[in-house]
Amino acid sequence: MTDVEAQQAHWAATFAAHPEMYGGQPSAPGAYAVELFVREGCRTVLELGAGQGRDTLAFLRAGLRVTALDYAAEALAGIEQSAGADAERLATVAADVRRPLPLPDASVDAVYSHMLLNMALTTPELEALAAEIRRVLRPGGLHVYTVRHTGDAHCGAGTALGDGMFENGGFVVHFFDRALVDRLATGCTLLDLTPFEEGDLPRRLWRVTLRREGP
Known part of the structure; x- marks a missing residue:
């Protein structure tokens, strides 16, 4: 089992043990993204690392069409159940972000993730994922993500794994x-x-907002 696969299993077990660990309300960056995407006229959103779906549901309630991607099929099934009548605008995809995103070029208006990029991904893997995000975004599309940064109290604590990664x-x-x-x-x-x-x-954390340059 690779480090990333071990982390995936750890997160899946944590979600299973605490199905409401983040509550049902959208995160602060999720609420920001909803307002931004609606204001900018976005219609389609790819959410990476959807988890328990608190931000996914906020996007759906705003009338957006959402593709929710996560490595945990069980979490995605829970989002589908919670979506209710909004499920007709929801597509769920079980996938590993270390591999090419299973979407066509320039196929979404916006991409969103909350702390997904903080996973046990090496810098080259992050660069490959960033390139994939640009590929699936239409020109002028928006990318909003959040990451814990080096000013965080846990940075430097625990076991140093190299490449800016620490286990705690x-x-x-x-x-x-x-x-x-x-x-x-x-x-x-x-x-x-x-x-x-x-x-x-x-x-x-930092909340980062990018606009894909075109064409």
């Missing part, structure tokens, strides 16, 4: 510095970089 409490986090944000923004315009805090630690 069984979870591996790839902490971002500003250079990595800029590196992954190739082919896009950085519209916004906003620091915020979340949770009881608290976790310290």
Whole structure:
């Protein structure tokens, strides 16, 4: 089992043991993304690492058509059940973000993820994923993501794994510095970089908003 697969199994077990661990309300960056995507006239959204679906459901309730991607088929089944009548605008895909995204070129208006890029992904894997996100985004499309950064209290704590990654409490986090944000923004315009805090630690994150350059 690879490090990423071990982390996937760890997250799946955590979700199974705590099915409401994040609650039913959208996250703060999810609410921001809903408002931005609607204002910009987006109709289709790809959410990477949908998890328990709290932001997925917010996108659906706003009238958006959503493709929710996660490695855990059980989590996706739970989102489908929770979507109710909005499920007609929901597609779920069980996939590994280390592989090419299973969508056509320029097929979505927006891409969103909340802490997905902090998984146990190496910098080359993150660069490949960023290139895939640009590929599936239409020219002018939006990419909103959040990441824990090097100012987070857990950065440098626990077991150092190299490449900006640390293991703490069984979870591996790839902490971002500003250079990595800029590196992954190739082919896009950085519209916004906003620091915020979340949770009881608290976790310290950046909310990054990019617009894909065209054509």
